Amino acid sequence: MKPEYDFSKGKRxxxxxxxxxxxxxxxxxxxxxxxxxxxxxxxxxxxxxxxNDALRAYLSQSDQPVTERALRQILRQELPEYLASRGTGKGK
Structure with missing residues (x-):
């Protein structure tokens, strides 16, 4: 080991x-x-x-097969918002 080192040309x-x-x-x-x-x-x-937690939860759920129960829950959550965005509360 040298007593001194020259770092004048060193790069990070x-x-x-x-x-x-x-x-x-x-x-x-x-x-x-x-x-x-x-x-x-x-x-x-x-x-x-x-x-990050939400993404982890999504990734762990996406490995699961879509069941009838899960599909119904998704539809209950998403359908009212979809219908409201179309400007109607009921289907045409």
């Missing part, structure tokens, strides 16, 4: 990333981001953590 190497998480940039609808921020504030949590 790549930063070693943390294990388990990666920083990304994505486009999210404003309404989705606003809702996650509001829910996170009410829960006293970080919105990014809440989004």
């Amino acid at each position: 190497g790549a930063v070693i990333p943390e294990k388990g998480k990666t920083r990304i940039s994505i486009f999210i609808d404003n309404a989705v981001l606003t809702e996650f921020r509001a829910r996170a504030e009410r829960a006293g949590a970080g919105y990014q953590t809440m989004m």
